[in-house]
Amino acid sequence: MMLPHKAKMSLSSGAHQIELLHILTELFADKPICGNDILLKLNRSRGPGSGKSTQCSKIAKHLGFRHLSAGDLLEAEAESGSNDGKMIREYKKEGKLVPSEIIVKLLQKAMQESQNKNFVIDGFPRNEENLSAAENILKIEPNAVLVFDCSEEEMTRRILSRNQGRVDDKIDTIKKRLNVYSESTLPVINYYSSKGKVRKIDAGRPIEEVFDEIKGVFSELNAGQDLGRKESTSN
Ligand SMILES: Nc1ncnc2c1ncn2[C@@H]1O[C@H](COP(=O)(O)OP(=O)(O)O)[C@@H](O)[C@H]1O
Numbered sequence: 001m002m003l004p005h006k007a008k009m010s011l012s013s014g015a016h017q018i019e020l021l022h023i024l025t026e027l028f029a030d031k032p033i034c035g036n037d038i039l040l041k042l043n044r045s046r047g048p049g050s051g052k053s054t055q056c057s058k059i060a061k062h063l064g065f066r067h068l069s070a071g072d073l074l075e076a077e078a079e080s081g082s083n084d085g086k087m088i089r090e091y092k093k094e095g096k097l098v099p100s101e102i103i104v105k106l107l108q109k110a111m112q113e114s115q116n117k118n119f120v121i122d123g124f125p126r127n128e129e130n131l132s133a134a135e136n137i138l139k140i141e142p143n144a145v146l147v148f149d150c151s152e153e154e155m156t157r158r159i160l161s162r163n164q165g166r167v168d169d170k171i172d173t174i175k176k177r178l179n180v181y182s183e184s185t186l187p188v189i190n191y192y193s194s195k196g197k198v199r200k201i202d203a204g205r206p207i208e209e210v211f212d213e214i215k216g217v218f219s220e221l222n223a224g225q226d227l228g229r230k231e232s233t234s235n
Pocket residue numbers: 037047048049050051052053054055158159161162163203204205206207208210
């Protein structure tokens with residue numbers, strides 16, 4: 001698939017905002033919301049450590065969505081010791097993205113096994129190959145793509161203090177992940193932006209403030225009549 005690399009990121013324009021809201025409100029039904037750590041300031045804000053897992057957990061807990069984290073699914077597969085798992089470990093250590101078929105297989109299984117069919121997908125799709133697989137194999141047509149806008153300094157600080165023993169939370173690998181993000185993931189964001197799916201979230205603030213903004217977005221999207229009322233069940 002050819003992506004519009006040069007698609008304009010004009011979300012700050014009032015006209016575009018209105019168009020975006022209109023499209024999202026109309027589209028929302030039982031389709032997944034794709035939470036990605038995405039940005040608008042192309043030269044500055046990037047992805048890992050922007051708090052997407054933290055916020056997706058809250059969306060699952062409080063808004064009744066099933067949280068599917070691409071990173072967590074890969075980690076579980078790596079832990080299993082399978083052949084795919086060994087390969088995943090190597091890619092993660094290098095901060096590289098694993099071949100799409102691996103993550104697609106894991107996501108497909110998780111989606112099929114889930115009773116809850118409202119998904120918030122965390123950290124996928126991250127490059128053009130992923131995007132093509134998302135559309136053609138998984139048939140993911142997200143209602144909205146949440147854009148977490150956070151400075152690189154803040155993301156690095158958060159990752160370094162995450163302290164979960166992750167093989168990739170080291171300064172050299174963090175730099176590589178940030179590069180992968182700007183080279184491979186930005187075109188995906190541009191693509192969703194050109195389709196009017198992107199909603200920008202100011203992710204540099206405290207966790208509860210970020211979540212308040214997300215709840216506001218969900219309300220605006222009229223994301224199923226039950227949003228905000230369902231508690232806890234996330235599977
Ligand atoms: N708004 C926030 N303010 C401060 N720390 C945060 C915030 N959101 C997340 N964190 C912390 O930053 C680290 C990275 O967050 P995480 O959700 O794992 O990011 P990501 O999934 O985008 O890599 C975690 O230790 C988390 O507790």
